[in-house]
Amino acid sequence: MxxxxxxxxxxxxxxxxxxxxxxxxxxxxxxxxxxxxxxxxxxxxxxxxxxxxxxxxxxxxxxxxxxxxxxxxxxxxxxxxNGNNKILDAPVQLSALADGRESESTNDHSIWMVKRDNSSIVDQKxxxxxxxxxxxxxxxREQTTIKKVESVPEMASASQQISKRDVKMDASGSNKSYDIKLENIDISYGDKVLLQGADLHLVWGRRYGFTGRNGLGKTTLLKMISSGELRIPSHISVLHVEQEVEGDETPAIQSVLQCDEKREKLLQEEKDLNAQLSSSSAGQDNSLSSRLHEVYKELEAMEADKAPAKAAMILNGLGYTSTDQLRPTKEFSGGWRMRLALARALFTRPDLLLLDEPTNMLDMKAIIWLENYLQNWPTTIFVVSHDRLFLDAVSTDIIHLHSYQLDSYRGNYEVFHKTREERLKNQRKEYEAQKQYRDHIQVFIDRFRYNANRAAQVQSKLKLLEKLPELKPVEKETEVVIKFQDCDKLSPPILQLDDMTFYYSKEKILFNKVCVNANMDSRICIVGDNGAGKTTLLKLLLAELEPCSGHRHAHRNLRIGYFSQHHVDQLDMGVHSVQLLANRFPGQGQEVYRNQLGSFGVSGDLALRPVSSLSGGQKSRVAFAVMSMTNPNFFILDEPTNHLDMETIEALGEALNKFKGGVILVSHDERLIRKICKELWVVSKGVVTSLDGGIDEYKQLVEKELESH
Structure with a gap:
C-alpha cells in the first residue's frame, strides 16, 4: 500500500x-x-x-x-x-492477405498479421x-478466515473458522454478547487427531459438564480456550483453574482478595490520597478530597467492604479454618494451594470459568459445598469431571466428546446418559432397517442382472441404491477392561491396629487408642475432612509409619498392593509403558509385560507411547499395572479415581468386587463407594468410627455441619 x-x-x-x-x-x-x-x-x-x-x-x-x-x-x-484496444496504423487489404500478396512492409502491429501480438495470447496463470x-x-458475504496456531501444550495445534463479521465486531467493540460459538474446530496432538470439524456453543449463564473417555483431548481443549489459541470475543474474561497458587508470605485470605485488581487499586489509591491530605497544603485539599470522594463512591458501588467476608466464606467452604486463612500460602501443600487457586477463581467470577477435575483435590464435605455454591453461579461454567453425581448436581448441559466431535445435550448427566442410550438404540434400529432394505434391493439386482426382460427394473434399482444415504454403522466405544489376578486365600486375622496412638508432636495427637481390623472379604472406605489423617492411617496400616503406642498385626503371607495419590507422578515419564514395567520388574518376557498392561486397558500402540504423552487416566492405569505386578492379596488405595473417566471408574468397581482379597480405600467418589463398600470408616478428631448407615449417614452429618456454618 x-x-x-x-x-x-x-x-x-x-x-x-x-x-x-x-x-x-x-x-x-x-x-x-x-x-x-x-x-x-x-x-x-x-x-x-x-x-x-x-x-x-x-x-x-x-x-x-x-x-x-x-x-x-x-x-x-x-x-x-485505458483498455486493451489496438489502433491500426494503416488500412489492410483483405484480398491481398487472402492471395498471400501482403507486402513485407505491412505494419508489424496489424491485428490481421499471422504473427500476432503476444498480448492476445491467453495467459493460463x-x-x-x-x-x-x-x-x-x-x-x-459468506467468506471466513481461518486462524491456525501450532504452539500451545507441547505438540498440540488447533485451527478454527471465524466469520469476518465476528472479526469486525470484535475489533470495533460492538459485540456485546457473552455467548461463545467456536465453529469447525480442528485440534491435533502431534500426529493424533483429537477434534475434527467440531462445533462448540456455550450459552451465557449455563453450566456445561464436559465428558468423554480419557485421552480424547478434554484438557487440551480447555487449554486452547484459556490460552487464546481458540479465539473467543475479547470482552469475555476467561479463567482456567489449572496451576496451584505460588507459595509466599501472603496470607491465604489476602491471596484471594488480591484477585480483584480493581478493588486493590482503589484501596491503594484511597491510602495514597489520605496520606497526601495529611501532608498537603490548603490549596490542594479540594482536588484531593474530590478524588477521594469519587474513590469512596466506586468502592461503595462494588461493595468492597463485603469482599473479605465473601472470600472467608469461600475459603471456609473449601476446608480452610479461620486460622488457616491467616497462614502464609507457602505453608500449604500443593493440594491445598490448588484449592486456593479454585477459591480465587470463585471469588473473581470470570465470564467463563474453566474447571478441570475440581473434585480431585477436595474431600466429600468440600464437594458438597462446591455443588451447592455452583448451582447459583451467575456466569458460564465449562467443567471437566468424571464424578457422575457432581455433574448431576451442577450441570444444566452436557458436552460429550467422541469420534472427534462435540455433541451437546440439555440436562444433567443422568438425563444425558438416558438420552444418549435412546439415541444410540434408535441409530442401531435405523442402521439395521436400512441395511435390510439395501440387502433386499441387492438380492433383486443380483438375481436379474443378466435378464434382458428385467433390465429396466435392474437399472431402476441401481439408481435407487445410489440415491440412498451413506450407510454408516453405529460406532461402539470399546469396553474398558480392568482385571486383577486371582490371589491366595488367607485365614484371619489379616490386618489390624490395636489401641494404636500416633502423633508427630505430643502437643497434637493425631490418633488416640484406635482399634480397627480388616479381613480378606473386607470392602472398607475411609472418609473424613482433608487433614484429618486418612493418608496417615493408611501408612500405619502399611507399616510405613510406626505407632507411638499400641500394635499393628499383619498376616505373615500378606502382600499389599498400594496405590498412592502421587503414584502417577512417580512414574518414569521418559520411557514407554512396556519399558517401565521391564525396568521395575526385570527378567520377564515382553509378552508378560504386555499382558499385564492389557489387563488394565493399556494395549497395542498405547503401550509403546511415552508415558509423558498419556492422559492422566491412562497414566493411572499404568500405575495400577505396576501395583498389581507382584500379585498382591490385599489392596490399599488412596484416591484411585483421580483422573479416571466414568467408564474406567465403573470397570474399577467391577474389578474390585470380583477381587478375592481385601480392599481398603480412601475415596470421595460417592458412586464407587456405593458400588463396592460394605463398611465406612470416618476419621475425625483423633478417632476412627465405623458408621452403620454407610455413606448416606455420613452425607447427612456433613450437610448438617454445613448448614450450621
Missing part, C-alpha cells in the same frame, strides 16, 4: 481511533488486490470508518473509498486502465487467478 493511502485516511479522519486505523490499514495492506471495485472496498472497511467519524454520510464514505480504490490501483500498467477472484467475490 502506498503512503498516500495512509495520508488520505489520516486527513479524512483526524480523530480516528488507533485500533480502527491499524485495522483499516492492515486490510488495505494485505488485501488491496482483492477489491475489484470501490463497492467491495466500502463493504470491507466502510462500517469501521463510519464509527471513526459519525458526522460523515454514507455518500461521503463511498467517495473516500473511491479515492482509496484509485490509489490502490494507481500502479497498474496504462493498458489496464492469469486466467486461473481471475477465475479464483470471481469465485471469491461470489462467496464474499
Amino acid at each position: 502506498s503512503v498516500s493511502c495512509r495520508e488520505l485516511i489520516s486527513q479524512a479522519f483526524p480523530d480516528i481511533d488507533q485500533e480502527i486505523s491499524d485495522y483499516v490499514n492492515s486490510v488495505l495492506d494485505d488485501g488491496g488486490d482483492d477489491f475489484e471495485t470501490s463497492d467491495d472496498l466500502y463493504e470491507a472497511i466502510g462500517i469501521m470508518l463510519q464509527q471513526a467519524d459519525e458526522s460523515k454520510s454514507e455518500e461521503d464514505m463511498k467517495q473516500i473509498c473511491d479515492r482509496l480504490h484509485c490509489l490502490l490501483h494507481s500502479n497498474q500498467p496504462e493498458t489496464a486502465i 492469469k486466467l486461473e487467478k481471475a477465475d479464483k477472484k470471481i469465485q471469491k467475490k461470489l462467496g464474499k
